Amino acid sequence: MSLLRIALRFLILLVSQAAMGALPAFAQSGEPGCRPEMASYRLPIQRAQLTRDEVRLTFVGHATFLIETPGGVRIATDYNDYVRPPVTPDIATMNKAHSTHYSNRPDPGIKLVLRGWDPEGKGAARHDLTLGDVRVRNVPTNIRTLDGGTDYDGNSIFVFEIGDLCIAHLGHLHHPLEPGHLRALGRVDVVLFPVDGSYTLDQEGMLEVLKSLQARVMIPMHFFGGGTLERFLSRTRDLWPVERRGEPAITLSRAGLPARPTVIVLPGR
Known part of the structure; x- marks a missing residue:
């Protein structure tokens, strides 16, 4: 092989490696802080080794968590084009308040x-299904x-039932929860909730929501920065x-x- 051909192959390899490491372009959003660096959490996700009673949560950023079940099912909450887990989930839940x-x-x-939400605008979205060892339903x-x-009925709280654990992701909640919501939710062990206090429910209102849920673990999200x-x-x-954890999982x-x-x-935004 000639030296010129070797040099060309080496150059092609360098260019391809650089392209693989580049971040995609991101559009702007109506919410603050949704800049390209929000997607810079390149978490080295490996498939979780869990016992049948365990669940792993990884805070990817903004309102997106990666939930992993003992059976290997992966779920991404509030899945979007700005902040995504570095693996393809099996289930993606979404809300439509912002892009x-x-x-x-x-x-x-x-x-x-x-x-x-119902894309056809005919009423509330209704989900209640099982994939592997997780049941997913919405309120x-x-x-x-x-x-x-x-x-x-423009958004939903998604509930994930995995083994004996019930996890609720409040999504882009704009209002206090009424008795009907609480009955539909049932027991909540872990709640993932927004704390920005302006785009979603105000912080005092969110405190009342958390008091009514009485979840044993409460994990904040959607806070746009340390001050909030x-x-x-x-x-x-x-x-x-x-409790402040040093790792996002x-x-x-x-x-x-x-x-x-x-x-x-958990560290994140």
Whole structure:
């Protein structure tokens, strides 16, 4: 092989490796902080080794978590084009309040794409299905419209039942929960909730939601930066203990839940 041909092959290899490491371009969104760096969490996700009673949660960023079951099912919450897990999930849930909570171009490898609204506008979305060892269902909620009105049943809280553990992702919740919502949700062991206090429900209202749910683990999301998160945590000082974790992933089981409701902060945005 000539030296010129070797040099050309080496150059092609370098260019292809650089292309593989490049970040895609991102559109702008109506919510602050949804810049390309939001997708910079290149988490080295390996398939979780879990016992039959365990679930692993990884905070990818914004409102997106990767949920992994003992049977190997992977779920991405509020799946969108800005913040995605570095693996193709089996299930993707979405809400439509902003483009950072849904995708019109989901990965074709996803087995189930569950939208928290009825795309045909005929009423509330209704999901209750099982894939492998996870049951996924939704509880419809309302959202504010740009003109100040209400889009009834425009979003959903998604509930994931895995073994004995019940996980609720509040999505882009805009209002307090009524008794009907609480009955539909049932027991919640782990709640993933937004704390920005403006685009979603205000922080005082969110505190009331958490009090009504009485989940043993409460994980904040959708906070756009440390200042907003710290303001929320300052409001919880006399209510619940706070644990700060250094890693974005946490493994949970019902038997291992804290004895009293606890806020657990995972690094992310």
